[in-house]
Amino acid sequence: MIRRVDLRGRVAAGEVLDLQALQALVPRAVFDVEKALDVVRPICLDVRHRGLEAIREYGEQFDHVRVDDLRVPAEALKTALEQLDPEVRSAFEESIRRVREVSEDERGADVVSQPAPGGRVTQRLVPVQRVGLYVPGGRAPLASSVVMNVVPAQVAGVPSLAVASPPQRPGRWGGEGSEPAFGGLPHPTVLAVCAMLGIEEVYAMGGAQAIAGFAYGFEGCRKVNLITGPGNIYVVAAKRLLKGEVGIDSEAGPTEIAVLADDTADAVHVAADLISQAEHDPMAASVLVTPSETLAQSVEKELALQVAQTKHRERVEEALGGQQSAVVLVDDLDQGTAVVDAYAAEHLEIQTADAEERAGLINNAGAIFVGGWSPVSLGDYCAGSNHVLPTAGCACHSSGLSVRSFLKAVHVVNYSREALQDVAGHVVALANAEDLPAHGAAVSVRFPEAAKDEG
Structure with a gap:
């Protein structure tokens, strides 16, 4: 139902998994x-x-x-x-x-x-x-x-x-x-x-x-x-x-969820969370990133059980089976953290033993949901946060709606005569450095007595 992407052992084999490489490896929908x-x-x-x-x-x-x-x-x-x-x-x-x-x-x-x-x-x-x-x-x-x-x-x-x-x-x-x-x-x-x-x-x-x-x-x-x-x-x-x-x-655009999880995560909860976003759209992305083979297998079994019982089964199956969804296996949580940060998910759940500390390491996500009791569905409705969030990797440069x-932001500048006079020389010097003498003149013309003194 959901494919696997196995990144384990690649670094040990000499492969360089930098930001650009990870962005190419993580699942992503074709959203042209x-x-x-x-x-x-x-x-x-x-x-x-x-x-x-x-x-x-x-x-x-x-x-x-x-x-x-x-x-x-x-x-x-x-x-x-x-x-x-x-x-x-x-x-x-x-x-x-x-x-x-x-x-x-x-x-x-x-x-x-x-x-x-x-x-x-x-x-x-x-x-x-x-x-x-x-x-x-x-x-x-x-x-x-x-x-x-x-x-x-x-x-x-x-x-x-x-x-x-x-x-x-x-x-x-x-x-x-x-x-x-x-x-x-x-x-x-x-x-x-x-x-x-x-x-x-x-x-x-x-x-x-x-x-x-x-x-x-x-x-x-x-x-x-x-x-x-x-x-x-x-x-x-x-x-x-x-x-x-x-x-x-x-x-x-189409929604996406990434879950970073270790052996402490509940497979039933993780599977339910992946399905919850797949329910939106056949193009929705559901991604689990984990170093745990045991958790990966348990989540895959739970997905089969829970999808069979969900209302929008066809839509969910198409989303989970698409190239945008996967279970990504990593060497350890540090590599997993690098993967989800490169992915820049709209929604990122962190279900690890050190969830709160690990959330502080993330720079790129539309919203971060910390621990097993903060599912994305909570944020969709009643967390108090906003669910209009950047997708398709845009969380690396854009914020959610707020x-x-x-x-x-409008700057209102209010200087007294004395304050302008105090900085006038700097303004003139910078204007001349940029070959914009009229800029400097717009200041010096206000102080004709200074020009006479210099003469």
Whole structure:
């Protein structure tokens, strides 16, 4: 069901397993965003020029739903919340509370520095003014992504928020015939959570056309400054293409989990955690890195048992059997640590005897889950952390979504006459060194008496 990659003995045999070599050896999905750019480029250009009508047509083509009014009616939001299962509502309320508490702790405050008497530099943290939040709705209605997008944006103080989520196609969720599920609206759980959080601007649109709609604006929807949220390869490609037209958080594509484990790990738990992420998508990656042959064998047996009982068995089997998933056997935990650091997983679980100390050695991961009682599923919903995280190795240079994603840092410089005069000579010297004398003159012109004295 899941293949093996055996790295044991290679170093002893003289092979150099440096960072570059490890990155080539670890399992990775074929996720060709560059190729997908060729698909989404004409879509985005069409939306730029034809706006609303183009979004409608692509929604009909890709989601098989014709939506005349993309804006979800306020009554639909209200009804979705009223009909939400009380137990599910309570769970979302707790998730919101925890994410909000962590976000408020992250928010930070303006920082004032005084590099010289009379000279003050203030770093103001200013919220982005308008944000488009994307919530996937293909194989699963990821209503939890509403929480992860909206709450940190609200804590940051973003004044204008809009959510996009795909209309639900015919045949989904027990729908019959050619009629779209839920009247062609996004999944009602997504709408209910939007209503819980006070989001009134919600659009039934998905895919690259939704990203382009937010980036360029269309009839009834102002363009945004920033787009956040995970999605499929076409959503990721559209975000990459339109970066610069708008800001983006990161390229969050198909999910991945890496588990670094030793003999102290529980094979039942490890197998369940690998399956939990494989459940998302046939392209999802599940990777176990371990020096323990015993654990590897036990996990492989558990996978066979647990996959046979899981609801989305076909999807899970395809993900676990794909080239992006594997059991990676290593010489020892130090080599295992180097492997997972090179892999830069979206989610990294560490289930070892020294889990907390070993977590401190990791530089590259979207989020790190320490010990046997911190599964990724906890982070997906109720840890208080954010589950919108960089994938495909992007964790080596990008961060997960947080309140900081919605803030800009603006330096405010305030110098007195005396403070400027004190540093004027340095400014002039540096300007002349760069052959930009007008820069220096912009300072010296303010002190004509000094020029006379020098004359």
